[in-house]
Amino acid sequence: MNLTPDAGGVFPIAPTPFNADGSIDWTSTDRLFDFYQGIGADGITVLGIMGEAPKLEPEESVGIVKRAAARMPGKPIIVGVSAPGFAAMRSLARQVMDLGAAGVMIAPPSSLRTDDQITGYYAQAVEAIGTDIPFVIQDYPLTLSVVMTPAVIRRIVMDNPSCVMLKHEDWPGLEKISTLRKFEAEGSLRKISIVTGNGGLFLDFEMERGADGANTGYAFPELLIDVVRFQKAGQRDAAHDIFDAHLPLLRYEQQQGVGLAVRKYTLMKRGILASDAQRKPGAALSAKGKTEVDYLLARLAKHDPRARV
Template sequence: MVAIVTPMHADGSVDWDSFEKLIDWHIAEGTDGIVAVGTTGESATLGFREHDEVIERTVDLVDKRVPVIAGTGGNATDEAIRLTRHAKRAGADACLLVTPYYNKPTQEGLYRHFHAIAMAVDIPQVLYNVPSRTGVDMLPETVGRLCEIDNIVALKEAKGSIERIHDLIEHVGDGMDIYSGDDGTAMESMLVGARGDISVTANVAPKLMHEMCAAAIAGERERAEILDARLQPLHTNLFLEPNPIPVKWALYEMGYIGPGIRLPMTPLSDHFHGPVRDALSGVVSID
């Protein structure tokens, strides 16, 4: 599944025409699901109305061809509930809920936060743990408690640790699906039991990422390793600066979107253009 960017014009306004073309391209290339307004979609710099509109338009443009997962997390529980309620009304298939950021809740606080959202909105919910971004790490024991809630169906784990994936699977059993949120370790995560990857790299190489994920989920290690070896330069170089800076520049270089990105994020530094372009050249055609 692609953690899709939100295309923007040079002035920072949302570029809806490019967004439509991106979604159609992803579906044609085999992307299995669209995850809108997550970290890569610049949820942190979109206003409430823009956030809502990206979800609405994603649902309309996808038109039930693949599942739509809407990013609706927040560092305030009431805010996350409000966003999640809107996503349900808009027709999203599920919601992606990041752990609260900056305020660093306890494990009990994390449990109560996600429990409150699940009780408030009857929609499938995918939790999202990304300690490098949020400053808080939701432990497997807490996830094990949350998997007992019926509409909490999955976790996107972005710690980047295969040991953590093992621990999570041990704690949740069949109670929820575990997805990788770290492209560099996604293949190994799927080979040990993760159900897929919510991917940044898929923004620029959707077909190859789909094929790698399918091979890894099927346990076809040799084929998965061959495909992932082609993708590894992207897994690395798309994080030379904070996401989504490199991936938006890469899509601009490929001709799919304009140059827009919102402050405090800035365009990719000139000295990283070469490494990102080289990573792209091994996988995709650049006009």
Template sequence: MSALEPGVWGVLATPFTGPGLDVDTDSVARLARHYEEIGATGLTVLGVFGEAAKLASAERRAVLRSVCDATRLPLVVGITGTATAPVIEEARLAREVVGPDRLAGAMVQVNSANPGALAAHLRAVRAATGLGLVPQDYPLVTGVTITASALAQAVRDTPGVVAVKAESPPTPAAIATLVEEAPGVPVFGGLGGLGLLDELAAGASGAMTGFSVPEGLLACVRGWRDGGYPAARAAYLPYLPLVNFEAQARIGLAIRKEALRRLGLIAESGVRPPAAVMPGTLGEQLDAHLAATPKGT
């Protein structure tokens, strides 16, 4: 398995439609095509931002098929389970639908603070599926807190890890440790791009996150590649107010989906419970942020 290419791996939302909040595969495809058109390295599908934990197996299949039909970008597929058996089941579904040639990796949640237990879990998933693995360290979702050094040890002890997604604040410090202690394995930041500049300075290979204007993530990463911190900072500054606006607790998902709707990338902005909806009082400010955000790359 090859390590993931550096750059921006866009995390797709799962758009819903109608009063029943059915999966809107047309909007899924439109969003996937947009990422390809603006130059994303790859796509991350069925992640936390994609509300994968709220989807039935048939709906997950429908989302994956829509993305595969819409774009030729490589895919990382999120796995919602934490116990080994259900993780293997989800990963096999992804491999069946996407195919091994398109599936760049299965994003598996860190499920233990013990590096030996985590490595055993990852090795079991690898042995059962043959897939490259992207451990995702996201304690806000899993409730599992692991030190960066322990995670690096688990990565070193697991064949087939193609990247790490670091979302345990402070992410720049964690990324610096992972880059030093698990050399050769690319590390990507997340959390809506909130710490992207500092993550790149710490050695991140790019971003693997959702943001309603992913052109900003691309501009920042390209700026870093071409001109280091000054160029990346200058490229990212116009987008940072919107990045911050989308990072609001409880309603960040709803804000981002409403922004995608207002940008014409998805048809409706509904979120499935228990996610909170965006307060209508924020609509005018969202419009102001979007109007002030550069378009294009």
């Protein structure tokens, strides 16, 4: 099952569950993928930035992909394969595709600055992994410090037929989505899937600008599914109503440095993860922070019973 430009829906970014000693919690890993399957996620993304991919051993990364394929049969799996060098990228990309992945996600290294450097990097990456592997552009300037204009994204897509999806994480970025869809309507850009990140913080309006879904993390991915489903059904007010109920917790989870700690703590409270541990180095949520998350969950539960933990 290869990823195509028609892909859409919600592809949650899976955190990597760890035990307190830093080893991978494989039981929680299975439970997490079962959870995503059970709520009706359209696919899954593993080994992303919020999955602590750089902290994993190569065999651990492969093991997570194997687990995802086993627990989510029939669902497309996107695997982050970004690496400092192309040899490691190629090795992981070929391995995970052989294991049943649907495509790979490639983020640009933070050293890139000019348009030619960015487009040249993706051309080299495709040459390294092979033109037969569908890939996703990760556009995340807030963390990666690489600014891709709509014109640069168009060049990457048009120069590389194996590019099938854009993970859009610019902020602010609503006009970028509109511009890309305008390029498509004019015929200067072929159709690709646009899925959005930033923890879902702007998903309510991103869908209205032409996004196909979400490829991000949030401790309640059911909310992302709700918003996408309501927007696609033309139920604008319903989409905004449920989104607005979750917005305080969504915002709290977007804090730089502790966002993953908030997400893992909430998933632990929900009984999906056994521990909120991160592999070192990682920021922990303070006791005060935990009480604030508990408060937000209690308030959310008044509007959404799924938050009763």
